[in-house]
Amino acid sequence: MDVQTRWYIGLMSGTSLDGIDGVLANFSGQKCLVTQHASAPLAPDLRAELLALNRSGADELHRAALAANALARAYAGVVRSLLAQAGLAPEAIHAIGAHGQTVRHRPQTFDGTGYTLQLNNPALLAEDTGITVVADFRSRDVAAGGQGAPLVPAFHRGIFGQAGRTVAVLNLGGISNLSLLRPDGGVLGFDCGPANALMDHWCERHTGRPYDDQGAWARGGRPIAALLQALLAEPFLALAPPKSTGRDLFNPDWLAGHLAAAGNDARPQDVQATLAEFTAASCARELLRHAPGCDLLIVCGGGALNAYLMERLQALLPGVGVQDSGRHGLSPLQVEAAAFAWLARQCLAGDTASLPGVTGARGARILGAIYPA
Known part of the structure; x- marks a missing residue:
């Protein structure tokens, strides 16, 4: 060395x-x-x-x-x-x-x-x-x-930016954040909502495992439509950037309140599927809202290793190539x-x-x- x-x-x-x-x-x-x-x-x-x-x-x-x-x-x-x-x-x-x-x-x-x-x-x-x-x-x-926050968009610009093309970079940690790298070098970046924080909490509570490996547990469930719509109605999600968030908002109490309002009798696996869909939908919605012409989404963070979550992102963004950051020079972790x-x-x-x-x-x-x- x-x-x-x-x-x-x-x-x-x-x-x-x-x-x-x-x-x-x-x-x-x-x-x-x-x-x-x-x-x-x-x-x-x-x-x-x-x-x-x-x-x-x-x-x-x-x-x-x-x-x-x-x-x-x-x-x-x-x-x-x-x-x-x-x-x-x-x-x-x-x-x-x-x-x-x-x-x-x-x-x-x-x-x-x-x-x-x-x-x-x-x-x-x-x-x-x-x-x-x-x-x-x-x-x-x-x-x-x-x-x-977020602090990483300037770094994303230097590593992942492409001349003449809008590139989106999505970090899926506990919270999701999106960097939109414009063809002229301009950058927009903001937090989208939760990524792994709520999914990990729910998985550990009901299975004893710290996270849902590859999203396999969520894959076996069915998203609960009414609960999903209630989660997506969170006012933070509708705010215009700049915006950032954390466990101050998206925490187990927040989730428990929504579950109680929905009747609190859902199958735990279906709740996990709903949380995965919530993460994918909130991120996809923000990309379409702020960069409708973008055709490349580079995903990093632990959520990039969740195969089911990556599939749901791709399904919700049919005109966008959803790729993990390892294909662009840096491993997601x-x-x-x-x-x-x-x-x-x-x-x-x-x-x-x-x-x-x-x-x-x-x-x-x-x-x-x-x-x-």
């Missing part, structure tokens, strides 16, 4: 809470070369605590601080795996981009500025790895009047981690990374806070 190359590590643990993904990457212009990928599951007690911290609770400041410490140590373990795979010393890495775990996301609310909160301890991560860490990517955009490696690079270079047209901020900003090695 060339130690003269400027290497970056990107770390991501998303709202699906299915684990930590890390990549070792370098950049030439806007292009991204990922040479190593490592992943690790979250310890069950840490995963449960991070889920619980999405809601108000007893002694939550204390619990959040300890969860942040535990998460930073888990991040450090993934960093060590990447270094071992590559045969590199910590000194060879220019920086780590570590997003942290979003537990609250309420921009532009309450006092007009609102807040977004990612649990992380980047100082501890820098101490444990001996590598400079860049973190806290959202808060500057929120301070500038923006949503602070590497894209977001690579984006945070890129965001770290932008920060250290003093270059902006936000897109005001995406987040609604007053202008482009340099994103991130630096914790030197």
Whole structure:
């Protein structure tokens, strides 16, 4: 491995809470070369605590601080795996981009500025790895009047954009977000609604499995038409961009309210099929609404591995090629981690990374806070 190359590590643990993904990457212009990928599951007690911290609770400041410490140590373990795979010393890495775990996301609310909160301890991560860490990517955009999300459309433009063609990139993590890459270089990006968050919750509750592998359980069910229409009537879905969301809205209580209104006597497998259809329909509707001429949808995130969900997207978008990002140079599980490696690079270079047209901020900003090695 060339130690003269400027290497970056990107770390991501998303709202699906299915684990930590890390990549070792370098950049030439806007292009991204990922040479190593490592992943690790979250310890069950840490995963449960991070889920619980999405809601108000007893002694939550204390619990959040300890969860942040535990998460930073888990991040450090993934960093060590990447270094071992590559045969590199910590000194060879220019920086780590570590997003942290979003537990609250309420921009532009309450006092007009609102807040977004990612649990992380980047100082501890820098101490444990001996590598400079860049973190806290959202808060500057929120301070500038923006949503602070989504952060990845600028990266998507550099990696997946095609001259003379509109390309859509759909990330299916816990929440779904869509980047529309225009032929002239313009970008529109926003959250569509839930992706895996509700499906994973329902699957674990009724089968004991953390997720619906390949969508096989949903495939065996039948979507409940009335419930699907009620879910699709959620006001957030009708909002115009810029818009972003999270578990603050799309959580088990939200789902339980809809199930109670529908009678709460549906077969669990049919509810799973309905949730899969809800994800596919809400994403397809947004693509047709904002880029009706688009003929290519590149899908990344864990949801790209859900064969049934990909089939439903294709069925709802008959004129669009629905392809996973691996066909375009980056594995679905590497894209977001690579984006945070890129965001770290932008920060250290003093270059902006936000897109005001995406987040609604007053202008482009340099994103991130630096914790030197």
